[in-house]
Structures are given as structure tokens and as C-alpha cells.
Amino acid sequence: MFWKFDLHTTSHIDTLLEKEDVTLTEVMDEDDVLQECKAQNHKLVDFLLRPQCMEDLVTFITQEPSTDVEEKVKYKYPNISCELLTSDVSQINDRLGEDEKLLMKLYGFLQNEPPLNPLLASFFSKVLSILIGRKPEQIVDFLRKQEDFVDLMIKHIGTSAIMDLLLRMLTCIEPQQLRQDVLNWLNEEKVIQRLVDMVQSSQDEDRHSNASQSLCEIIRLSRDQMFQVQGCSEPDPLLATLEKQETVEQLLSNIFDKEKNESAIVSVIQILLTLFETRRPAFEGHMECAPGMSHPSFSVNHSILEAVRPRLKDFHQLLLEPPKKNVMKTTWGVLDPPVGNTRLNVVRLVASLLQSNTQSINTELINLNTLGVILDMYFKYIWNNFLHIQVEICTAMILAMPPAPTDIQPDTEQEHARESILIKHLFQKCQFIQRIIDAWSSNEKEQAEGGRRRGYMGHLTRIANSIVHNCDKGPNGPQIQQLISSKDLSAEDREKWEAFISGQLADTNKRNTVDLAFSDYQMQQMTSNFIEQFGFNDEEFADQDDVVDIPFDRISDINFSLNTNESANIALFEARCNEKIQQFEDAGSDEEDIWDQKDVTFAPEAQRRPSSGSTDSEESTDSEEEDVKRDPFEASNPSTDDRMEVDTGLSKTSIHHSKHRTMPSDCDGWLGPSEASSSSTSPKDCGTPKAEEETACSEQRSITETVINGSMKETVSLTVDAKTETAVFKSDEEKIASSEKCSVVECVDSERTGVNSSAAACCPKTGSDTSRTQTRMHTADLSKK
Structure with missing residues (x-):
């Protein structure tokens, strides 16, 4: 309505642009310069397209402002310049994308020494991203001519805006063939190997985090693209490089063969967790494999597991001797040492490895007794629920998963072929039942003496329920029943377990059961409160036939x-x-009564x-x-x-x-x-x-x-x-x-x-x-x- 009837006042910019000696900064000082530019004011757009104006706009976003400028207006012109260049005006996009001199001036920002100014880096990334989306052929051709482009991107990967620009090149380039050419070009430039080299103790934490996040996003984006693009015959070269065994081995070597650094360790584990994710579709409801893809693509690549298996002993050692952490004083006591981010992520990695249900991985974890160490941590750190949930996930998967498939089954072991070695280890070596009973009894004793309920009791309840459920209905039910009734569990412990599940556990489950059904009285009260609050009954506005039908x-x-x-x-x-x-409608009106x-x-x-x-x-x-x-x-x-x-x-x-x-x-x-x-x-x-x-x-x-x-x-x-x-x-x-x-x-x-x-x-x-x-x-x- 505002624009239709031309009710807006005439902009002062039109009058200002009529001056012969008007400067760019004078125009940028106008409050409505951005609105007029987006509305494609012809006088303003023509003024901005002048060679000197375009060069000044690029200069504002690529050079540091003068230090003598007041702080609150220091980045005023860079900010306005960025908004003008990214206002999505086709004439500006054409001029900037086709003028190689302007592109070289813009590209020169990457040639500065690190660290880059984060605000100017965001302006630079935004402008170049717009150009990649609007002029992909011209920009890709320009960047490929720059021999040091990938080197500079990796050099500044610690700046988040540069990381975003790299990911933008993988997602916003159309058409598909051009995107495939960009992927092949980046793979030839060994961008994956260079990002992997950033995740080691010699680099700072920002590079660890951004390089790790870049690799994780490349994995997810590449897998999603495989589902989105039907009939794509060419595999993603970056994903293929990441899933190679030597690439994973290099990642693990960076954190174990050199000085241990918590930031690098956590970053590598994040990459491994992303690699262990099953390949999901990019949009909900699309669960079919794309043409040319096989169902094994939904499982973890075997080469990744083979690279991780020899390093399980190193991860196990991290649980026993994590990177040195200072003593932590909490409201519940002193933690010496605290769990730490390293050990928490190692437990997450173990849970992810268990989900793969690989015989060689399971055997190595049993030989190392990693599960026993994790259970020790569970009962030691009684207030760390981040740890508790991961341990619960581990135990639930062990109890519910069928035995891992094996390539060769000796004839002497045929009768035990369907038994899970993890369940046997959990009940016998780790004394799973006894530890649950002892922890429950110890907690009740503390509560009886006036102490607080331990923080892991909720998770312990669910773990116990998982045992009971899988014992009755799970795929490993006969094995669990046999282990509970075997001689490995003493008669006293069996009696305690039976009394526990029929008494304390049953009572806890009963208390935890909440009936969410509302009584008629509660429904009447809620309806009454609604009517009192809003002042009407919804029946007044309903169809009268519907109202008649209600009671x-x-x-x-x-x-x-x-x-x-x-x-x-x-x-x-x-x-x-x-x-x-x-x-009824005429009630109270001044019109003549029809009756x-x-x-x-x-x-x-x-x-x-x-x-x-x-x-x-x-x-x-x-x-x-x-x-x-x-x-x-x-x-x-x-x-x-x-x-x-x-x-x-x-x-x-x-x-x-x-x-x-x-x-x-x-x-x-x-x-x-x-x-x-x-x-x-x-x-x-x-x-x-x-x-x-x-x-x-x-x-x-x-x-x-x-x-x-x-x-x-x-x-x-x-x-x-x-x-x-x-x-x-x-x-x-x-x-x-x-x-x-x-x-x-x-x-x-x-x-x-x-x-x-x-x-x-x-x-x-x-x-x-x-x-x-x-x-x-x-x-x-x-x-x-």
C-alpha cells in the first residue's frame, strides 16, 4: 500500500547525487542509502557503479580502518560497503564479478598475514559467497587461476569466516557438473590432507576446532549429496579421501605419536564419530538407496575400523591416564582428577564402536577390559550425567544387539556361535549384576542416614530395567538368563537380584510411572479456566448442528x-x-422488530x-x-x-x-x-x-x-x-x-x-x-x- 500510492517522501539521496562533487562517503552517510540501493534507485546504482566508487567499496572491506578513528564509527563504512556489495543488485554483481581488477583487490585480503581481522574477514567472506552463488563460473575460473588459493585458505582456517567460505564452495555451486569439477580440483590440491595436518599439537586450538569442523561438514555434506542427487555416477572425491585407511591413520598418528594435546584429541575423536555415523538421507522420509549405490553404504566403512582397531589400546590408556587436569572443586566435593573432555569423548567413541558390532573391535575391547574401566568411572563420578548417559548407551547396545557376525566358525564352537562375547564379559568379568546391587544398596544406606540420592541412580534404574527386559524379550534372553542362573553368580547374589527386581526396582518403576490422563473434573476445571481467561465458550462459535451433537x-x-x-x-x-x-443478531439494535x-x-x-x-x-x-x-x-x-x-x-x-x-x-x-x-x-x-x-x-x-x-x-x-x-x-x-x-x-x-x-x-x-x-x-x- 505504501509503495502503490506513492506515499513515501522523496529521498534526499536524489538531491545529493545531483551535486557534481558528491563523494561516496557523503552518500554512505545517508540513513536510507541501503533501502534505496535495494530498491534499485537508478541514480544511486549508476553512482555506485562508477569505477572509483566500486574500488573504494572493495577497499573499505579489505583494509584495516585508520587507528585514529573513533571506535564506534571505525567499522561504519566497511559495514555499509559490505551491505551495498551484497544487496543482490544484478548490476553490482555483474560489475564486481566480471572486473578482474576488482576481484584481485578483493582476493588480496587473503594474502594478509594471520590472524585476520575477524570482522573484515566476515565482510570478505560474505561478498565472495554472494559472487560464488550469482557468478559461479566466473568466480571458480578466477580462483583456479590463483595458485596459492588453497594454501591461503588452509593458512587462515583458524578464522571462522574463512572456514565458512570453504564450505560455501562445496554447497552453493551450481550446476552439478561445475560442483564436481570444484571437488576434483580441491582434491587434487590435497585439501583433506592439509586439513588433517592442522589437527595436531603444534597448532593452536582455533585451527584444531575449525579444521575438525570443516572435515566433519565435508563428510556430512558429501553423504547428503549422494542421496539428493539421483543417478550421480561420480563418487565424491573428498569423502573417498577421508574414508581411506591411511587418512584415518594419519589423524590418529597426529594425536598419539606426538605430544598429547586435549584439544587435538577431542577434535580427532569428533571426526571419527562423524565417520562412524551411518549415512542418512538429507531429507526426512527418503530411505531408499540412490541408483548406483549399495546398501553397505549405510554402514561404517571397514577401512576406518581397521585403522582404529590398532589404536584402541591408546584410547584405553587415555581413560587411565588422561591429559593432566587441575583439581576441580565443586559443590559436591573435590574432583581429582575430573572426568575431563578427553575421557568423556573416548567413552563416546567406545559407544560408537560398539554400535558397529564388529567382531575384531569387540574382541580388542574385551582383551583391554575397556568396559570394566568405563564402569569404574560410572560409579566413581556420581554426579557426571554426561558420562552416565554414555555408559547407559554402551550397556543397552551390548544387551540388545545380536552377536557380532564372524567370518569363520569352528565346528567346536557351533553351539556357542550365537552367544555374545560382550554380554559374557559384562556379566562375568565386569560383575555387572553385583555392582548394580551393591550401588543400589549403598545409595539407600546413604539416604537413610540423611544423605542425598546419588546422581547416577536414574540411569542405574534404566540399566537394570534394560537387563530385565532383554532377559525376557531380547535376542540374547537365553544367554542372559543362563549367565544369571549360572555358578558364576553365587546363590546369595541371585537371591538379592530376584528380590531387587521384584521389590526395590518394581517400587521405583511404579513411582516413576505418571498417569497423564485427565479426570472429568480436571477437564471441567481447565475448560472453566479457559473460559474465564478468554471470556467466551467455543460452543458459541461452533456450528449449531455440531453443538447439538456434543452430549x-x-x-x-x-x-x-x-x-x-x-x-x-x-x-x-x-x-x-x-x-x-x-x-438474535439484531438484538439491541435500533431497527424495527420484524415480529x-x-x-x-x-x-x-x-x-x-x-x-x-x-x-x-x-x-x-x-x-x-x-x-x-x-x-x-x-x-x-x-x-x-x-x-x-x-x-x-x-x-x-x-x-x-x-x-x-x-x-x-x-x-x-x-x-x-x-x-x-x-x-x-x-x-x-x-x-x-x-x-x-x-x-x-x-x-x-x-x-x-x-x-x-x-x-x-x-x-x-x-x-x-x-x-x-x-x-x-x-x-x-x-x-x-x-x-x-x-x-x-x-x-x-x-x-x-x-x-x-x-x-x-x-x-x-x-x-x-x-x-x-x-x-x-x-x-x-x-x-x-
Whole structure:
């Protein structure tokens, strides 16, 4: 709207640009320079495209500002220059991407000595990334001509913006063939090997972290690309280089054959964990292999495992002798030494190796007793939940995984071929059951003496439950049962275990079970609180048919066969509903009441006749007397009740009522239109007092219909109690005569007798419709009074 009607004020930039000696800094000082540039102000864009202006813009983002400039405005012009160059204006992109002189000036930023200014590096990376996305062919061709480009990128890899630029080259280059050419070029420049060399103790922590993150992202991006690009025949050369055994061996050599450095160790472990990840699709739901790919691509490359296996002893030694850490004082005591990031990541690596379920890896871990050391750490560091969750993952995988496949099974071991050597080691060598029982008992003893519950008890509960579950239903259930009942576990320990799982563990599980179901009372309270907070009930805005269906649960699967005039009564019903709705919508308005000055015609009771097509109207006067509750939509004046009754004259169809269908609480007669509204013949029984007649009509309502139940027909009376919102069906044999009855009758045609003024005083108002000739009304049978 703002731009459509040209309501914006004229920019001062247009006036400024009319000056002959205007400078770039003067234009950049304008507050709306960026908005005008993005809106492609022709004068401004033409000014910026001047050779000197473009050169100055590039200079601002590649050279350090003067040191004598105030700090708060020191990077003002570099920032604005970056925003102008990356405003995605095609003319600026074309000029910058096609002018080699400007590109060389921009590229010169990489030739500065490290460390680079991080803010200027972010400006440089952003501008070059935009150019890579908009002008990929020109930029790639330019960069490939620079022989030192990869060297400079690796040299400045400690700057995060340069790392981001490297990853941008792997993800934002289109088309696919050009991207493949870039990957081959970077692989030929040995970018993977150079990044691997950055992860060693001689480099600083920033280089460790960024080089590791770059390698991890290359692995993930390359694997995702294999799923995204269907039918790609060429493998990713960078991923293939990373998965080579010699590359992994070089990584491990950097941290073990040289001085131990925690930052380098953690960075290498992060790379290994990424290599151990199963290859997942880039988007959810796509689990099929791409053409040309085999299912083994979803598993860990065997060459990686073969490179790691000889180094397991070095990782095991890290658990025993981690890099020196200072004593840590905590609120729960002194940690000497603390767990440390190194040991925590080694445990994560062990968990990932166990997931590969490789026989040679499992055997080496058993020979080293790595699992025993990890369990010792679990029970020693009682407050380190990062450690506890990793140990829980290890034990859960051991218990649930099938035995690792082996290439050769000697005949003498066929009966034990399906046994897991890890489970056997865990229960026998590591004394898994005994340690759980002892730790649980020790914790309860401390709590009984006023101590706190140990931090690993939640994980210990889940570990114990995992044993019980896998013992009963897991693939290794028979082996676990045999180990628990074998002689390796003493009778005393077996008794303790049985008592533990049936007593303490069962009680803990019961306490941990939370019933999230809400009671009816809670639901009512929440609904009430919602209405009080927002001030309305959602039923007020719902479709009225839906509202009626809500509480009707007592009458289900009842078929009604209604024989009546379909078209006339449906139209009459809809007209009456529209009038009622309009009455509510117009409440409180100053417009004339549509009900005023309307003549009402009643038919005498003696002249009542059934509706055409109805077979049960004679029975419609029978009903059961019940108390009635006023409808919330009734008029406030009790002497002018204007209530609506559901027309029974529907088509001859089966109507299936849902549960607790709410019947309208108003039971007054529905008076149809009459052509002879001016006639005034007095009907019988119209002398009944108005109050008594209203009471009789409002207390109960009755509709008599024929119910088809299988092959039998039965005439029943439907009586609705508005107070309890219930509907009662009675057959002819069950109907009880009541002292007051509310009848639904059909009034005579327009040429028949009308109503006198006294009768009109006790009946509700009606509208006029010349297309209908029948009128319905309620009369009170007060003969027994």
C-alpha cells in the first residue's frame, strides 16, 4: 500500500547525487542509502557503479580502518560497503564479478598475514559467497587461476569466516557438473590432507576446532549429496579421501605419536564419530538407496575400523591416564582428577564402536577390559550425567544387539556361535549384576542416614530395567538368563537380584510411572479456566448442528422412518431458523422488530388435521410431564416466549443420532405461515390462562414417530427434558397419561377458521410466508385440571 500510492517522501539521496562533487562517503552517510540501493534507485546504482566508487567499496572491506578513528564509527563504512556489495543488485554483481581488477583487490585480503581481522574477514567472506552463488563460473575460473588459493585458505582456517567460505564452495555451486569439477580440483590440491595436518599439537586450538569442523561438514555434506542427487555416477572425491585407511591413520598418528594435546584429541575423536555415523538421507522420509549405490553404504566403512582397531589400546590408556587436569572443586566435593573432555569423548567413541558390532573391535575391547574401566568411572563420578548417559548407551547396545557376525566358525564352537562375547564379559568379568546391587544398596544406606540420592541412580534404574527386559524379550534372553542362573553368580547374589527386581526396582518403576490422563473434573476445571481467561465458550462459535451433537450419547444407532412432505417442511424449517438467528443478531439494535404488527392465525382444536404424509400425528399429543430449563437463547420476557421446535417433517430417511444430542429446550409451538391471517374465528380451548398454558408447554416436549427395529415397527414417543437434556423414548404400551400435555398439531389451511384476539394473546408470534398453507401450534390439554 505504501509503495502503490506513492506515499513515501522523496529521498534526499536524489538531491545529493545531483551535486557534481558528491563523494561516496557523503552518500554512505545517508540513513536510507541501503533501502534505496535495494530498491534499485537508478541514480544511486549508476553512482555506485562508477569505477572509483566500486574500488573504494572493495577497499573499505579489505583494509584495516585508520587507528585514529573513533571506535564506534571505525567499522561504519566497511559495514555499509559490505551491505551495498551484497544487496543482490544484478548490476553490482555483474560489475564486481566480471572486473578482474576488482576481484584481485578483493582476493588480496587473503594474502594478509594471520590472524585476520575477524570482522573484515566476515565482510570478505560474505561478498565472495554472494559472487560464488550469482557468478559461479566466473568466480571458480578466477580462483583456479590463483595458485596459492588453497594454501591461503588452509593458512587462515583458524578464522571462522574463512572456514565458512570453504564450505560455501562445496554447497552453493551450481550446476552439478561445475560442483564436481570444484571437488576434483580441491582434491587434487590435497585439501583433506592439509586439513588433517592442522589437527595436531603444534597448532593452536582455533585451527584444531575449525579444521575438525570443516572435515566433519565435508563428510556430512558429501553423504547428503549422494542421496539428493539421483543417478550421480561420480563418487565424491573428498569423502573417498577421508574414508581411506591411511587418512584415518594419519589423524590418529597426529594425536598419539606426538605430544598429547586435549584439544587435538577431542577434535580427532569428533571426526571419527562423524565417520562412524551411518549415512542418512538429507531429507526426512527418503530411505531408499540412490541408483548406483549399495546398501553397505549405510554402514561404517571397514577401512576406518581397521585403522582404529590398532589404536584402541591408546584410547584405553587415555581413560587411565588422561591429559593432566587441575583439581576441580565443586559443590559436591573435590574432583581429582575430573572426568575431563578427553575421557568423556573416548567413552563416546567406545559407544560408537560398539554400535558397529564388529567382531575384531569387540574382541580388542574385551582383551583391554575397556568396559570394566568405563564402569569404574560410572560409579566413581556420581554426579557426571554426561558420562552416565554414555555408559547407559554402551550397556543397552551390548544387551540388545545380536552377536557380532564372524567370518569363520569352528565346528567346536557351533553351539556357542550365537552367544555374545560382550554380554559374557559384562556379566562375568565386569560383575555387572553385583555392582548394580551393591550401588543400589549403598545409595539407600546413604539416604537413610540423611544423605542425598546419588546422581547416577536414574540411569542405574534404566540399566537394570534394560537387563530385565532383554532377559525376557531380547535376542540374547537365553544367554542372559543362563549367565544369571549360572555358578558364576553365587546363590546369595541371585537371591538379592530376584528380590531387587521384584521389590526395590518394581517400587521405583511404579513411582516413576505418571498417569497423564485427565479426570472429568480436571477437564471441567481447565475448560472453566479457559473460559474465564478468554471470556467466551467455543460452543458459541461452533456450528449449531455440531453443538447439538456434543452430549447426545444415550441414543445411538436408532433408525427413524419419517413420512412427511419433504420440500415444504424443510423450507419452512430453514425459514424459521433464519428468522430466529436474525432475531438474535439484531438484538439491541435500533431497527424495527420484524415480529411487530404481525397477525397470528390459530386453528381450533376440533379442526386439526394431520400433516400430509404423516401417519403418526394422532399420537403426537402423548408426552411425559417433566421440568424444563429455560434455553440460554430465550427472550428475557417470560410472557412472550418465542421458542423453536425441530420440525419432524423431514424426508423419509434414516437419521443416526450421535451421543448426547442436545434437543432445543424451547417447546412452544411452531406456528407456520397462513394465507388467511386476517380471519378471526375463535378456536376451542383457547380460554386457558396464558401462564398455565406456557407452563404446560415449556415443561415438556413430545414427538411421536415410528421406529423401525429390524423387521418390526413400533410407535414411540420422544419426550425431551430440557433441564437434564435427556430424551426418553416410550412405546404405546409404556406411555403414561399425564395431567398436562404439550401437543404438536397441524393447523388448517388459510381458508379455514382463524383465531380471535384472546387466543392470540397466549400464543407466540409467527412470520408470514405465502408459499405455505399449514400452521403448527401448541395447545394445552387442561381437561384434567
